[in-house]
Amino acid sequence: MGRHRLVKEKAMDDRPRGTFTGFSPQTVTFLSSLAGNNTKAWFETHRGDYEERLLEPMKALVAELSDFMLSIDQDFVTVPGRAISRIHRDTRFSRDKSPYKTTLWITFKRQITEWRDAPCYFFELTACSYRFGMGFYSASKGTMDRLRETIERKPAQFRETVAFLGGQKRFVLEGEVYRRPLRHDLPEDLQEWHRRKNLYLVCNRQPDNALFSRKLVDDLRTGFGMLAPFYDYLLKARV
Secondary structure, eight states: OHHHHHHHHHHTOOOOOOSOOOOOHHHHHHHHHHHHOOSHHHHHHTHHHHIIIIIHHHHHHHHHHHHHHHHHOTTBOOOHHHHBOOSBOOOTTOSOOOSBOSOEEEEEOBSOTTGGGSOEEEEEEOSSOEEEEEEOSSOOHHHHHHHHHHHHHOHHHHHHHHGGGGGOSSOEEEOOBOSSOSOTTSOHHHHHHHTBSSOEEEEEEOSOTTTTSTHHHHHHHHHHHHHHHHHHHHHHHTO
16 A cells, blocks of 8 residues: 555655646647548648647657656556557558548556556547546456456455545546346446456546646546556456
């Protein structure tokens, strides 16, 4: 518990001001325009807008969060070039041949081969919304089965770990669910988690003043720190 108390304190500390000053309304405008003009010719004409309004703020945000994220897990990759998603889409196996993504994200994940089977933190931005949270991106059935077994064996420990959700309105549970319960004898509060094919806790927002200011850094530190004990739980449960 001491380490998580330190994480919360780091989220509230008075660090020197960094370079991130927020995204801008022009960031949202760029993403909206890209959605309507998703061609190489248009993008190359507006590459400077992409770099100035989207890529550079993303890099600055990663830099602001780097030390704090490493206080949660020292094995996180915090290099901007690897934490930030690429703007180019991989269209090789997709019917949609649009060359550019209209959603960009930051992911703090461990440097392992099968990183999808480890929980990760994320921040995601579109033209009409942004969200952030933590969970599994695309965990294998084996990882989710091990999580279910942990919930079944120690339900009291699981309930204690997620009890913080009852006293807050920031994060909600999301993730695809099986149509039918995998075990009918579990109480409803555990079924909500047990039936998930994947799961993550997420805060969903529309563009607001926080997105366009340094307040976003504080919101992410506070929110990510709140999720740190559950991150540890998921990390251990997958083994």
